[in-house]
Amino acid sequence: MPDTYFYRYDDYDRTLVGERVEQFRDQVRRRLAGELTEEQFKPLRLHNGLYLQLHAYMLRIAIPYGTLSSRQLRKLADISRKYDRGYGHFTTRQNLQLNWIRLEDAPDALAALAEVDMHALQTSGNCIRNVTADHFAGAAADEIEDPRIWAEIVRQWSTLHPEFTYLPRKFKIAITGSPNDRAAVRVHDIGLRLWRNDEGEVGFEVIVGGGLGRTPMIGKTLRAFLPRNELLAYLEATLRVYNRYGRRDNLYKARIKILVHEVGVERMRADVEAEYAETRDGLLGLSSETIEAIAQQFAPPDLPSRPTVVGAVEALKLEDRDFALWLKSNVAPHRAAGYAIVTASLKPAGAPPGDASAVQMEGVADIADTYSQSELRVSHEQNLTLPHVAIEDLPAVYAALGRLGFAEANVGKITDIIACPGLDYCALANARSIPVAQRLSSHFANLARQHDIGDLKIKISGCINACGHHHVGHIGILGVDKNGVELYQISLGGDVDFGRTALGTIIGPAVTADKVVEAVDAVVATYLDVRNDGERFVDTYRRIGAQPFKERLYETV
Amino acid sequence: MKLFSETGLPATYVALPFADWRTRSDWPAVALANTDPVEELAAHVDRLRLVVLHFPKFSDGRAYSQARLLRGRMGYRGELRATGGVLQDQVAFMLRCGFDSFESDQKGFGEALARARTVFSVVYQPAEDGRAPVSLLRHERRNAALT
């Protein structure tokens, strides 16, 4: 039996990651010895995931396609203890950030990471970043094909790509294999959506030029249907067009979305197709054997059949209201009968969203060992997911997660807040994000109330770079700085669900930090007053528009 | 500026700026800005002995694409020289894209160049250096296991 149900490194992968660590060790040595200037060194450390933040260096570790074994998670806990302050922050891009790394220790931390076949390669810098995928991949009931197979193929192709390491700007790729997009493919530089055409063939819709940040844009379809085996040739063609023609004169106009916007999607398509016509028959074509060899490694675990209706679960549901709520919000259908997908909420009331201590990471790893085939996922909502839990085991998993503070029944609810690190950590920030999230999640802590409010996503960014995805929050909160005072701009109506991707609209003047909770409260109260039966917040907003929310909000604050 | 070459003695032609070369394209050496259309060299690659590509900053990567097009698509076999921001930490990428001579005044560049092809013994993608990518090696290994 394999020890994991996802890609396992072979000696080639290990050699490359090992050699990369030694290369970086030498670069760090030369920097400390003064042989490299900071200007020369910065891209080198960024390509190895090392940022400089306000108080220290931060190491951003890639969790490719969000999939993690319990052994890897334990190692991350270990590294956080040994080289950091014993906690880490899970990000919206399926990375783990350690906030207190010493440059001198970074090569050793990376070597430790390599022991469990992990790396921090290309988690920063103007290169192709860690490829993300649906965090329910390989378990979701609605899946057409496991997107991680393709994410791994793209990971390998993009790693140390000699032509695309100094692009105009960073480049993010996301892949989904389900009609219900959980990977936000329309807000990435390239989004790939697997779908089945009328002939029954599976291929990719290639979406280009989406992204948030200073100029949020929803991606456009570059190719409606791309045969799977041509994926790399097509990506290489697209990246080449971008590398040659993307703007480099202005940092804020350098993403591919600006190129697509300026030349138009038709011209972009023509350029890419012309380039692709030349590359498609080259060495980048994927043989079915190559695809199969990687696909095999993602073969799902053989899950023994388990009961779908369990007396004990039904009984506990009646007895324990919080458990019943948890089943509703944190447990999703699995494709195998008798199983479920459980999300461990890293958003307990009042806590910094997405943070976990070393002990908590180890605790979740233990739970995964006992109940979920030793496998975990990191979601782009900054939560951890246990992909293969037997329905029978749900009460035990609920109790075990509860002991770690991770059983809050709030997934998709108003306290399942996405927040970027903000001014507490980030050198680019205008305002703090985490304390705002903490106040909001304390204020709305009551679970019954949260479930009554229903699906409502709050997303908070500490500056216009939008790492907290505020543009696509049902309620988006953006920190701005006005003469040294932190203010927060509120927008409503953003969304990321497939087919419904929308950018929120700013509803009025920014509010001060101490008024954010009241402002959100006013928005929620308006919704509760006027919603129709079963209508989600964002649908109410679409129906009635901003005005009623605006009026109530500015009466209050 | 020192010139480093992997191919022994480099060509000694004076490279004309692209705009000048266009008016006398029988000349065997040309220097391109990274915004110049490299495609226009296609008809002349057999005659050209030296093409110089420029990195205005080491972090401006356009010339990597120009180099690959010259080597891979147009089949240029003469000397391909990198100038401008040419530093030892990027030279492995340059080699992979088909450069074979380098102008650099960075201390230690020559030693780094000598090592650059061995820093990584494994590559994931096909490029212009003829190295077999991992996917191919795996393929051969699978076949070997079968026979």
Next chain:
Amino acid sequence: MAKNLSGDLQVASANRLADGVVVWLDDAGEWTTRLERAAISRDRRSGEILLLRAQAEAFVVIDPFLVAVAEDDDGTIEPLSLRERIRASGLTFDAIAADAVRYA
């Protein structure tokens, strides 16, 4: 609280190269982790000199810059901007402890 708010008072700061820690330049030209030891410039001209001194000592730090501060009656200095106050005094919330099983 802060008495001198003219914006003329400045200290030189940077992050230390080896570990990223926030440091300030003291009167002896050493980088210190203690803000109270920072050398203070009191007008624009001496601010420029302070920055030049900091840049001359920049081998062990990254990109020194000037930080506007205010000074109390008893000589306590505090940066004027929130960003620099956070750089000086750390996170504004408690991070979770390594051995904690829940966020308190």
